[in-house]
Amino acid sequence: MKNVVLFLALFLFVFSSAAAYNPKNKVVNELSLAERLSKHKTNTSFVRIDSAVISRFFKLYPNIKKHKSDLTALYKKRKYNSIWFDDQGIIEFANLLYSKVNQLEDDGLPSRFAYKDKVDLIFDEKPSANITFTETELLLSSMYIFYAKKVYKGISTEKIREIGWFMPTKNLSYSGLLQSLLADPQLLDKNEQQLFGQYYKLRAVLKKYRQIEQNGSWKLIVSDALIREYKPGDSSKTIGQIRHRLATTGDLERNSQSNLYEEELMNGILNFKRRNGYKLDHSITSSHIARMNIPIENYIKAIMVNMERCRWIAPELTKAQEYIIINIPSFKLIYKRDGKTELESNVFVGGTMNETVIFSSAISHLVFSPYWNIPTSIVESEIKTALERDKNYLVAHDMEWNKNRLRQKPGPKNPLGKVKFIFPSASDIYLHDSPVKNLFESEYRAYSHGCINVNKAQELSYLILQNHPEWPADRIKKAMDSGKETTCVLKKKIPVHIGYFTTWVNDSDEISFFIDIYQRDERLAELLFSDDAK
Structure with a gap:
């Protein structure tokens, strides 16, 4: 009997184990x-x-x-x-x-x-x-x-580097992130410890633009091919269509449905131009209308692409007490201190053959009345040809040889102007002044050989040195005008970030769309929307 019981127990154990597997x-x-x-x-x-x-x-x-x-x-x-x-x-x-x-x-x-x-x-x-x-x-x-x-x-660091983005990317701890989310699930909606604040601004505008797309209010603006420009006082159905578009994008508070170009529309046009990098005047040209007629799905795609760029940025980069950020497509420099914008300036960046590199560094010193040490590439491609035509070219342009390198002396002809800002760069890129101020008013400003020309470089110098009592304003001015190169070493290095954003939302929650001058959005979109990315 005992053996029978043991057999039955063993049979049931084996049966239950088999059933569970x-x-x-x-x-x-x-x-x-x-x-x-x-x-x-x-x-x-x-x-x-x-x-x-x-x-x-x-x-x-x-x-x-x-x-x-x-x-x-x-x-x-x-x-x-x-x-x-x-x-x-x-x-x-x-x-x-x-x-x-x-x-x-x-x-x-x-x-x-x-x-x-x-x-x-x-x-x-x-x-x-x-x-x-x-x-x-x-x-x-x-x-x-x-x-x-x-x-x-976001996409892998390797792919980020392949498309020419060399700003530092963040390290993500999946364990640390999970711990914080479990402790505070609301961080799923907004987590500025993990994501650059611009990301959430773009996300809000993405929702708005998708709503515009869904309700069908992004209507084509039809203009008369014979009319090249609309000015205040003009009346046309096209004017009414432009008014509708500006009300849709928020450049106008309301749509009066008037076909007359009057003061209310003038203010809307100025808002549109300010947001999109145009000269601030009241003319409406065919190029402005063509810009308005870009399909809304293209704008939505641009927002998504720039949200991806935001994912790569460590939020702490913008937590520094002071820093400088340059956005290449907007041709703008912003100097921040204690979270406030102290200076905004137009800049030149590298042209398509001499693209400005996207990276981060830190300004260590300023050089007043700088020499311009001319890159070998420029000597080979430009100056040698000029010397063949004019043997006095070097003298006429205040240039001289120094230790087998050609340089231009400080002075009014020097393209670096009165000051340059030096930071480590594998590409020998730096910020500098420029003697040619009128070009900063151009809408397109990709003229340089890669360095960044700053319209308000001199004002930036004064701001940076405010906390350097040994460099009062009169000493700075004297150094700028002396014609003798003088170096000022900063007590504390200032982070500088050179980025590439074709859309940007400002502190007033207004979105700007800039020309993709280096044609980088499409390449990133391919990576972001590919089957591998999904």
Whole structure:
């Protein structure tokens, strides 16, 4: 009898073990998710995670295998404990994350989690019997890694470098980010510790422009081909269409539906031109109308592309007490101190054959009445030809040889003007003054050989040296006018960031769209919207 009992016990054990094991659908032996959740309580011991379990999981889900190393590191950091279950079942944060993943379009991301259909089953009112606790756990963690990479990190550093972006990119800790999100789930909506503040400004405008697209108010402006320019006082149906567009974009507070070009429309035109980098006058030319007629989907695409650029920037870059940022497409320099804009200046940047490099550095010293050490490339491509035509070219242009290098002496002919700002640069790029001030009023200002010419360079010098009592204003002016090169070493280096944003939202929440002078948006869009990115 005793042997019979033992036999029956052994038979039941083997039968129950076999019934629990389903290699096609389960990562480890465990009760199904549906069976366990039906009891409303969860014993997290049923969630079994180790490196072997993770490896088996990615064999079942190969399309997300690229997340394996990050997911393994995440669990190793958390000592292989469950993230997504407590004694009540799946934690509420999982539902919030699931909702955000389903709304990635709001973040300018045309992406879809590879196993979204499986994750949908987890959050279905009747959970699938084919998904185990461990599968659920690892699917949710994979979805988290996917979401964090897309929203907080962006495309890979290698691809960023390939497209010529050398500003420092941020390091993202998936474990640290998760810890902060679990502690404060509201950070899913806005997390300026992880994302550059401009990102959220662009996200808000993206929502606005998509709404404009949906309601069909972005209508084509039809102009008379014989009319090259509209001026105040003109009357035309085209004027009424322009008024409608400016009211749609917020450049006008209201649409009076008038076809007359009067004072209210003049102010709207000035707003439009200010936002888009045009000279501030009241004329409306065919080029302005052509700009207005760019399809709204192009503007939406530009916003999405620039949101991606924001993902690469470490927010702490703009937390410095003072810093300088130059945006190449807007031809603008901004000097910030204590969070306030102290100076804004027009700049020249490199032309298409001499593109200004996108990178970050720190200004270490200023040079007043600087020599211009002429790059060898310019000597070879320009000056040698000039010398062949005119043997007195060097004397006429205040140039001289110095240690086998050609340089131009300080003075009114020197293209560096009265001051230059030096920072480490592999490309020998720096900021400097310019004696040719009238060109700064041009709408297109990509004229330089790569360096950045600053219209208000002299004013910037005074501001930077405000906290250097040994450099009072009269000493600075004297050094600028002396004709003798003088160096001023800063007590504290000033960060300088040279970036590339074809859209930008200012402090008044107005968006600007700038010409993509180096044709970089399309290349980035290809990377962002490709099948690999999804």
